[in-house]
Amino acid sequence: MSSVAAPTPADIAAARERIAKEAVRTPLLYSPFLSERLSAQIFLKPECLQRTGSFKFRGAFNNLSALDPAKRAKGVIAVSSGNHAQGVAEAARIYGVPATIVMPSDAPAPKRMRTERSGAKVVPYDRATENRDVVVARVVEEMKGNFVHPFNDPFVIAGQGTVGLEIAEDCAARGIAPEVVVIPCSGGGLTAGITLAVTDKYPSVKVYTAEPDEFDDYARSLKSGTPQRNAKTYGSISDALLVPDPGPMGWEINSKRLAGGLVVSDSETLVAVGLAYDELRLVVEPGGAVGLAALLAGRLDVVEKTVVIVLSGGNIGDEMLADGIRAYRSSAGSRA
Amino acid sequence: MSSVAAPTPADIAAARERIAKEAVRTPLLYSPFLSERLSAQIFLKPECLQRTGSFKFRGAFNNLSALDPAKRAKGVIAVSSGNHAQGVAEAARIYGVPATIVMPSDAPAPKRMRTERSGAKVVPYDRATENRDVVVARVVEEMKGNFVHPFNDPFVIAGQGTVGLEIAEDCAARGIAPEVVVIPCSGGGLTAGITLAVTDKYPSVKVYTAEPDEFDDYARSLKSGTPQRNAKTYGSISDALLVPDPGPMGWEINSKRLAGGLVVSDSETLVAVGLAYDELRLVVEPGGAVGLAALLAGRLDVVEKTVVIVLSGGNIGDEMLADGIRAYRSSAGSRA
Numbered sequence: 014m015s016s017v018a019a020p021t022p023a024d025i026a027a028a029r030e031r032i033a034k035e036a037v038r039t040p041l042l043y044s045p046f047l048s049e050r051l052s053a054q055i056f057l058k059p060e061c062l063q064r065t066g067s068f069k070f071r072g073a074f075n076n077l078s079a080l081d082p083a084k085r086a087k088g089v090i091a092v093s094s095g096n097h098a099q100g101v102a103e104a105a106r107i108y109g110v111p112a113t114i115v116m117p118s119d120a121p122a123p124k125r126m127r128t129e130r131s132g133a134k135v136v137p138y139d140r141a142t143e144n145r146d147v148v149v150a151r152v153v154e155e156m157k158g159n160f161v162h163p164f165n166d167p168f169v170i171a172g173q174g175t176v177g178l179e180i181a182e183d184c185a186a187r188g189i190a191p192e193v194v195v196i197p198c199s200g201g202g203l204t205a206g207i208t209l210a211v212t213d214k215y216p217s218v219k220v221y222t223a224e225p226d227e228f229d230d231y232a233r234s235l236k237s238g239t240p241q242r243n244a245k246t247y248g249s250i251s252d253a254l255l256v257p258d259p260g261p262m263g264w265e266i267n268s269k270r271l272a273g274g275l276v277v278s279d280s281e282t283l284v285a286v287g288l289a290y291d292e293l294r295l296v297v298e299p300g301g302a303v304g305l306a307a308l309l310a311g312r313l314d315v316v317e318k319t320v321v322i323v324l325s326g327g328n329i330g331d332e333m334l335a336d337g338i339r340a341y342r343s344s345a346g347s348r349a
Numbered sequence: 350m351s352s353v354a355a356p357t358p359a360d361i362a363a364a365r366e367r368i369a370k371e372a373v374r375t376p377l378l379y380s381p382f383l384s385e386r387l388s389a390q391i392f393l394k395p396e397c398l399q400r401t402g403s404f405k406f407r408g409a410f411n412n413l414s415a416l417d418p419a420k421r422a423k424g425v426i427a428v429s430s431g432n433h434a435q436g437v438a439e440a441a442r443i444y445g446v447p448a449t450i451v452m453p454s455d456a457p458a459p460k461r462m463r464t465e466r467s468g469a470k471v472v473p474y475d476r477a478t479e480n481r482d483v484v485v486a487r488v489v490e491e492m493k494g495n496f497v498h499p500f501n502d503p504f505v506i507a508g509q510g511t512v513g514l515e516i517a518e519d520c521a522a523r524g525i526a527p528e529v530v531v532i533p534c535s536g537g538g539l540t541a542g543i544t545l546a547v548t549d550k551y552p553s554v555k556v557y558t559a560e561p562d563e564f565d566d567y568a569r570s571l572k573s574g575t576p577q578r579n580a581k582t583y584g585s586i587s588d589a590l591l592v593p594d595p596g597p598m599g600w601e602i603n604s605k606r607l608a609g610g611l612v613v614s615d616s617e618t619l620v621a622v623g624l625a626y627d628e629l630r631l632v633v634e635p636g637g638a639v640g641l642a643a644l645l646a647g648r649l650d651v652v653e654k655t656v657v658i659v660l661s662g663g664n665i666g667d668e669m670l671a672d673g674i675r676a677y678r679s680s681a682g683s684r685a
Contacts, residue, residue, distance in 0.1 A: 039378075043373050043374070062378060062629070064382070066630055294398060295398070295631070296626060297630075338667070
């Protein structure tokens with residue numbers, strides 16, 4: 014599709030310089046609890062601790078930073094169920110430029126509240142009855158601002174790739190080599206950025222996507238070798254992972270470098286959300302917990318391996334977290 | 350009191366070697382949200398992400414590691430409302446030795462559950478009607494095991510001091526010098542360990558304790574120059590911070606090196622607990638949040654300063670967290 018070139022590891026290094034002052038360098042966090050549970054050496058990359066509560070701030074801020082100031086001053090437009098929305102809104106606030114976000118009307122309340130708190134204007138649409146692309150096209154036409162694509166953009170992918178660069182650097186600093194990396198995947202931008210960065214430093218690392226049941230376009234695409242589409246466009250608790258198919262730019266990177274795709278049920282995801290709260294003291298949203306869920310559900314043999322699990326976001330509503338806590342506490346593993 | 354010498358920075362370095370394999374090296378986490386809110390450069394040291402959910406594992410494991418193996422095999426005994434309990438129980442589990450924990454019957458349910466999950470035997474006592482020291486003496490007499498004091502012990506203080514060593518190292522790695530460090534304080538062991546480590550590397554840093562109203566023995570002791578005692582022994586939501594007076598060994602260190610003591614109300618603490626959940630995606634217990642509460646309440650002028658706030662633990666019951674979230678969301682600051 015795109016005539017714009019996919020990013021390289023050098024673009025990720027450049028992104029890191031651009032975002033360094035504003036983004037949080039999240040830790041690579043060793044988990045004794047999960048290491049014992051999974052008989053492996055488990056590290057977490059908790060992007061729920063990132064500014065705005067998800068990795069999305071990295072890519073959004075990198076995109077805005079790279080814009081010509083006069084162009085940037087016209088403002089930015091994005092479409093998102095909430096994490097990219099908050100990332101773009103916060104980046105726009107920092108640069109003092111207007112932001113308009115097209116957001117599904119069923120987006121989690123805290124995501125909308127925080128997007129508006131950053132000063133963005135939210136334009137809601139109905140996922141079931143309205144065509145998102147038509148709504149976005151109308152807003153772009155009206156506002157004349159810069160559209161920041163959530164994943165099919167080299168600056169966004171490079172920004173998300175800083176997660177992978179930090180993983181690689183922190184592994185090196187600890188003297189460990191990651192053998193498995195698991196990444197929650199929607200359009201594939203985070204996955205592409207991380208995969209590019211970690212395979213650049215550790216060519217033999219096996220990187221897997223994690224997705225919810227019925228939104229497993231990446232898992233099926235990787236298996237078949239060509240991009241596959243989901244039949245559904247909504248209906249999973251992982252509201253951050255409902256993109257219909259792999260973005261072309263991410264696919265170009267991921268199709269050559271990924272080891273495979275893992276798929277989890279919503280109930281497995283809820284258990285992971287509850288475990289993260291009860292045992293790790295981290296607030297993780299469903300879409301951010303699918304990688305952890307996949308390992309807890311035994312989707313991959315990681316025994317004795319050095320594993321990095323990306324927890325990509327933490328913007329969850331109260332009821333959903335309560336559901337997760339209940340699910341975990343009533344599961345067999347909660348007192349083991 | 351003690352003929353045993355207080356620890357030195359070298360003891361903290363030795364502790365770090367002993368605990369390295371089992372404890373989590375928690376991050377020094379930059380907070381854009383708090384930095385903007387407080388017009389300062391705010392870093393968090395989230396010990397809620399430590400093994401067992403609080404810093405206490407560090408001191409407990411260091412104490413057990415330093416014991417003669419034959420002596421250690423006799424098992425360990427501790428008294429604690431829950432965080433030291435979990436730390437000792439988990440250290441004992443790792444060494445495969447029995448643990449008995451004397452715990453107030455009103456300790457938060459998750460603290461007791463997790464202590465028992467580590468395999469420890471819990472002996473409850475009633476804070477209002479029973480003398481804790483008598484109960485402990487009886488258990489020590491019966492069990493003949495090693496009593497692990499929660500704070501008046503050089504190995505425990507040195508273990509907690511690894512928190513400060515990590516803060517100092519991470520500041521150096523970032524090229525920043527901490528100007529203010531705020532530490533939740535009970536018996537003073539964590540405070541002593543951190544203070545020893547950070548003032549060793551940064552002699553001009555100002556270190557403050559934070560305590561709940563009516564349990565402000567450290568603040569009053571620092572002001573008067575001699576150890577003061579609290580009138581109450583229970584009755585704050587900060588269940589981890591109810592020790593009646595400064596432990597002598599910690600006092601020896603702290604009285605010479607601290608800049609002062611900050612005091613917060615329980616309602617200020619609740620707001621901090623809720624903010625940590627809503628804005629930082631961290632689960633922090635009341636006793637772990639008093640330092641954050643003190644800064645949010647404006648107890649100290651930190652404008653333009655580089656500040657480290659220690660979040661010492663995250664073992665909180667569901668109702669207490671819900672109270673905190675409500676308190677924060679109804680506060681003026683939640684949408685600012």
